Amino acid sequence: MANVKLHGAWASPFSCRVVWALKLKGIPYENIEEDIPNNKSKLLLQYNPVHKKIPVLVHGGKPVCESMIIIEYIDETWPQKPFLPSDPYQRARARFWVKFADDKSFVVRTLLISSGEEQEKAKNESLEFLRTIEEHGLGNKKFFGGEEIGIVDIAFGWMSLWLGVFEEIVGVKLLEAHIFPRLYAWTKNFKEVPVIKQNLPDRHELLLLFKGVREKSLGSSSSS
Template structure:
């Protein structure tokens, strides 16, 4: 495609906006990144509120001035727009499976993580087990492959960036044990290889900054940047 204006409205600590960056990097598509302050409703930019008036959140992909919102929808849009290095398989059934597992990560794996951190004692214990069960399921889906997409990074891998990077930081800060090499050797190996990929590691937040951010939040100081 010719010269295009491509912007990503994101937040440094958001795994959702980082997904978009990783996908564009994988495609070799240049873009302008615009950092948004999503921690304070009053500081959200007019551009963000105009592009995503419903959810008022990142990420937003602006392609020639036309906004696309919601990270999984953006990932599919990117794959349909730039055909090289596909992140979804050609086979319709395999495509449907990839969509299912990406949705599973967002709606089954991630919510109980926050409950495990913020819920009552009883809720936390149940949530930790729920997270572990979800990760065990993903271990089975990986089935010994290098990536969920086989030998190359695909939609599910990019969607699971939270598990590969953010979840391990959360474990360090909270002391909770969601994922370890003894119980989930395949998923642990996958996470280490995924975050080490050149197209990925340049689009992950600095670990020290993320750890500090999480410590502040869990200690009751709020979402201080």
């Protein structure tokens, strides 16, 4: 049996972060697909009794929760091909953008499950989120840390696929090449890295899944 196990869900960008990290490091692992939110396994509830959610990495029987905490754990445990810079200042900057990614990504999720004025507000906040990354995050680098994928790229990796899926479902365009040229180019560069390209969910299946999420959310809102 594998010494490393990942409790996750195929469509979750948070699970995919961990998959990318494990694959980039070349770490063999056993993938355990959780039925979220319908039927969480007893093991998942045992390993993450506080939040009861994925992803959970289990290494040598010990669970680690929260995707970006898991990424740092992986980086410290298997130091080959480091995700974090060695320089303390650059490491602090990377952690700043990781926190920004997690703190602000909810605005795009809100866009998916809202309508009317709430959706317009989420759209404007999403554009501001993208503008901040474009102007202050990337610079003229291929990836956030330079020429190789690092922890910040993994944190923002959901934008390479999920953002476009949400745009199509909602019928809005956010990440336009002429408005956000650096960020747009980054999404292309990120997806073209073989390990990433081979470990992205099927776009059509994501569309079907999140269309259902939107319909269910808007249906619940209209009936409440």
